[in-house]
Every structure is written in C-alpha cells, then in structure tokens.
Amino acid sequence: MLNRKRNDQVHRHAETSLISQGTIIRGDVRFTGTLHLDGRIEGAVLGEGSNAVFTLSEHGQVHGEVRVPHAMLNGQVTGDIYISERLELAAQARVVGDVRYSSLEMAAGAQVNGRIAHQGDDHAQRELPAPELRSEPVPA
Numbered sequence: 001m002l003n004r005k006r007n008d009q010v011h012r013h014a015e016t017s018l019i020s021q022g023t024i025i026r027g028d029v030r031f032t033g034t035l036h037l038d039g040r041i042e043g044a045v046l047g048e049g050s051n052a053v054f055t056l057s058e059h060g061q062v063h064g065e066v067r068v069p070h071a072m073l074n075g076q077v078t079g080d081i082y083i084s085e086r087l088e089l090a091a092q093a094r095v096v097g098d099v100r101y102s103s104l105e106m107a108a109g110a111q112v113n114g115r116i117a118h119q120g121d122d123h124a125q126r127e128l129p130a131p132e133l134r135s136e137p138v139p140a
C-alpha cells in the first residue's frame with residue numbers, strides 16, 4: 001500500500017489467504033502468513049507468528065479487536081488495534097478505537113477516533129510515583 005517494496009520483503013515467502021468482498025465472517029479469525037480482507041469480519045483478527053501480515057482493503061471492515069505483528073489498513077476497523085511491529089494506515093483508513101503500535105506510518109486522510117500510543121520494548125505501563133508523605137503537620 002504505502003511502501004510496497006518493504007512490505008514485499010516482509011511476506012515474500014508467506015502464504016496469502018483472501019476473504020473476498022461480500023463475505024461476512026462472524027467469529028474470531030486466526031491466521032499465519034498473510035490475510036487480505038475485502039469482506040467483513042465480526043470478531044477478532046489474530047495474527048500468529050512474527051511474520052503475520054494483515055491487509056485491509058478500502059472495502060474491508062473489521063468489527064472487533066485486531067492483534068497482529070504487521071498491518072496495512074485502508075478500510076474500516078471498529079475496535080482496538082494492537083500492532084507489535086509495523087502499522088500502515090492508508091488514506092481511506094477509518095479506525096474507531098484505540099491503537100497501540102511499535103512503528104506507524106499514516107497517510108494524509110487516514111482517521112483514528114481513539115487514543116494512539118506507542119508501545120516500546122518494555123510494554124510496561126509506567127506509573128507516577130506516590131506522593132511523599134510529610135511527617136510534620138501542614139500549617140493551616
């Protein structure tokens with residue numbers, strides 16, 4: 001989509017599965033290799049393995065969570081997105097939900113209606129330190 005040369009290197013030897021336009025799947029979808037969605041999934045999209053790639057065409061829709069290492073989105077996702085490696089949002093991408101990513105490329109026109117947060121290698125939530133307790137009384 002946005003950078004085909006690099007994307008071809010990611011899944012050069014992977015098998016590709018296609019869910020065509022007009023097809024609706026109700027339930028979670030787990031896949032390895034590459035999944036290309038032109039239809040609609042009502043459930044979670046779960047990529048297994050570090051080379052799993054999810055591509056969503058401008059006609060494709062997901063109503064559920066997306067958890068994959070690599071994704072190239074140009075359709076509509078209603079649900080939270082968790083990308084452990086690289087996320088590309090093309091111009092017609094529409095996301096209603098929170099996005100967590102390691103690397104992000106976003107084209108002009110793409111929309112995210114939710115929180116966008118980078119997840120580092122530690123993936124740990126950092127908390128603010130507790131306030132210091134005073135041993136002396138506070139003046140009134």
